[in-house]
Amino acid sequence: MGRLICISNRVMTPDQMDTSGGLAVALRELLNQRSGIWAGWSGQVSESSDVDVRRGTFTSATIDMRREEHEGAYLGYSNSVLWPVFHNRLDLARFDRNFFDAYMAYNTRMADMIAAFVQPGDVIWVHDYHFLILGQLLRERGITQPIGFFLHIPMPPPEAFLALPEFRDLATSLAAYDLVGFQTTHDVGNTLACLRAAAGAELLPSGRLSISGESVQAGSFPISIDASFFSPSATGTAPTSGARYAGIKRVLGVDRLDYTKGLPQKFRGFAHLLKSYPHFRKQTILTQIAAPTRESVEVYADIRQELEGISGSINGEFGDVDWMPVHYINRSVPRKRLKTLYRSAAVGFVTPLRDGMNLTAKEYVASQDPADPGVLVLSRFAGAAEELQDALLVNPYCVEELGDALAKALAMPIEERRQRHALLQAVVSKRDTAVWAADFLVQLERSAAQARSPFVASPAA
Ligand code: GDG
Numbered sequence: 001m002g003r004l005i006c007i008s009n010r011v012m013t014p015d016q017m018d019t020s021g022g023l024a025v026a027l028r029e030l031l032n033q034r035s036g037i038w039a040g041w042s043g044q045v046s047e048s049s050d051v052d053v054r055r056g057t058f059t060s061a062t063i064d065m066r067r068e069e070h071e072g073a074y075l076g077y078s079n080s081v082l083w084p085v086f087h088n089r090l091d092l093a094r095f096d097r098n099f100f101d102a103y104m105a106y107n108t109r110m111a112d113m114i115a116a117f118v119q120p121g122d123v124i125w126v127h128d129y130h131f132l133i134l135g136q137l138l139r140e141r142g143i144t145q146p147i148g149f150f151l152h153i154p155m156p157p158p159e160a161f162l163a164l165p166e167f168r169d170l171a172t173s174l175a176a177y178d179l180v181g182f183q184t185t186h187d188v189g190n191t192l193a194c195l196r197a198a199a200g201a202e203l204l205p206s207g208r209l210s211i212s213g214e215s216v217q218a219g220s221f222p223i224s225i226d227a228s229f230f231s232p233s234a235t236g237t238a239p240t241s242g243a244r245y246a247g248i249k250r251v252l253g254v255d256r257l258d259y260t261k262g263l264p265q266k267f268r269g270f271a272h273l274l275k276s277y278p279h280f281r282k283q284t285i286l287t288q289i290a291a292p293t294r295e296s297v298e299v300y301a302d303i304r305q306e307l308e309g310i311s312g313s314i315n316g317e318f319g320d321v322d323w324m325p326v327h328y329i330n331r332s333v334p335r336k337r338l339k340t341l342y343r344s345a346a347v348g349f350v351t352p353l354r355d356g357m358n359l360t361a362k363e364y365v366a367s368q369d370p371a372d373p374g375v376l377v378l379s380r381f382a383g384a385a386e387e388l389q390d391a392l393l394v395n396p397y398c399v400e401e402l403g404d405a406l407a408k409a410l411a412m413p414i415e416e417r418r419q420r421h422a423l424l425q426a427v428v429s430k431r432d433t434a435v436w437a438a439d440f441l442v443q444l445e446r447s448a449a450q451a452r453s454p455f456v457a458s459p460a461a
Helices: 022-033 067-086 099-115 133-141 167-176 185-199 263-276 299-319 335-344 360-369 399-410 414-430 433-452
Strands: 004-010 037-045 051-055 059-063 123-127 147-150 179-182 209-211 214-220 247-254 284-290 328-329 349-350 375-379 392-394
Touching: 004 022, 004 099, 004 399, 022 037, 022 433, 037 067, 037 099, 051 214, 059 099, 059 167, 067 099, 067 214, 099 133, 123 433, 133 167, 147 433, 167 185, 167 209, 167 214, 179 185, 179 433, 185 209, 185 214, 209 335, 214 433, 247 360, 247 399, 263 284, 263 299, 263 328, 263 349, 263 399, 284 299, 284 335, 284 399, 299 328, 299 414, 335 360, 349 360, 349 399, 375 399, 375 414, 392 399
Parallel strands: 004 037, 004 123, 037 059, 123 147, 147 179, 179 214, 247 284, 247 349, 284 328, 349 375, 375 392
Antiparallel strands: 051 059, 209 214
């Protein structure tokens, strides 16, 4: 088995013990096994061109972003163009030619760094929208090794994709990969439609997509979580002894404070519950953890202000001296504490307007006590909804529907809760992040072998 080279925006270094999430753990394990290299951004902004290489059980290799790259490629093209457009929020996209130039410049520097590391037998795995075009830049540097790409965010429909001034460049650049992976089959369908519309791609009988004389495999690889960490039987989970916030049922949201996560609608949905089902007043609270993120992008400051306003007005309208309905926590909480919070919540309230997958939904399911589980209320527009059909699926734009679903969840009989949870838990525990990554890599090597086979791969075949 060759070495694995992973490229993602943020990187864990071998000396970093604190692992913030399941993906980091899974990638680190894989990189340990395959004496791999994890390459990406150091998290620093400077004019230095040095590569920071740290060796341990795996190797990390990072570069600083130049100020122009940070503003144009990271805050600009990645987070003010690709992020909103791929989440179908064209209204929030800031089109600016300089952004794409900076994106190209940063990807080019990353490609140069990686090309210097690559050896025969290596396998390269590129992650996410920060590096859509990296595969092509690596091919231009003579890299013939298998290169795969995984998109963590949703693939938009063609109407949104074609609004990107650079749609043609982006579409054709995907053909440089051997495998492009997405969170859902719906995303794979959108990819086919986008590549057709943008670059005349065709689906070959082999199942590969042909684009401008090249062919690439596209597939759905729904990402998962480290289910064993969240399992109530795992050590370190504080017992909840059936007490849900001293008799009050907790509705819980855990999200990055992002406009895609549907937080204002979620708060209004909770207000609808209090208004239309008054018997739940003083019987329930909404705890919303909203971890700050990308604070230097303007729209993120706006949403923060909006949420402070809505939570204040709900508390003002419905609250009492002994009961405050909305607990809005605008900071990150430690991962262990999250697990306890998930476990103590009667409802997991996950209502993004659009989301690649949404790991919170899976973490909530994995944390429940199977004998007395809470209920997951989940947006239809989260990638997770494709697998988690036994949640209470909702339209996150419709606040009445959100409130009604909360009422149903809070009143759900225990048999139904157990039944739904068992079905959801079966999905979540079947595939953890390690299985997800292994599946992707097996398919990548298979697809690369197929692409190099003279009998199968060529678009003309
Ligand atoms: C992208 C895609 C896709 C949240 N608050 C705290 C905290 N979290 C953790 C959660 C969960 C993760 O952050 C958030 O996961 P999401 O899936 O919601 O995603 P994004 O950050 O938007 O990530 C998404 C994901 O990539 C993976 O492919 O699912 O669709 O947008 O793990 O637990 N963790 C801690 N404190 C917090 O306050 N420790």
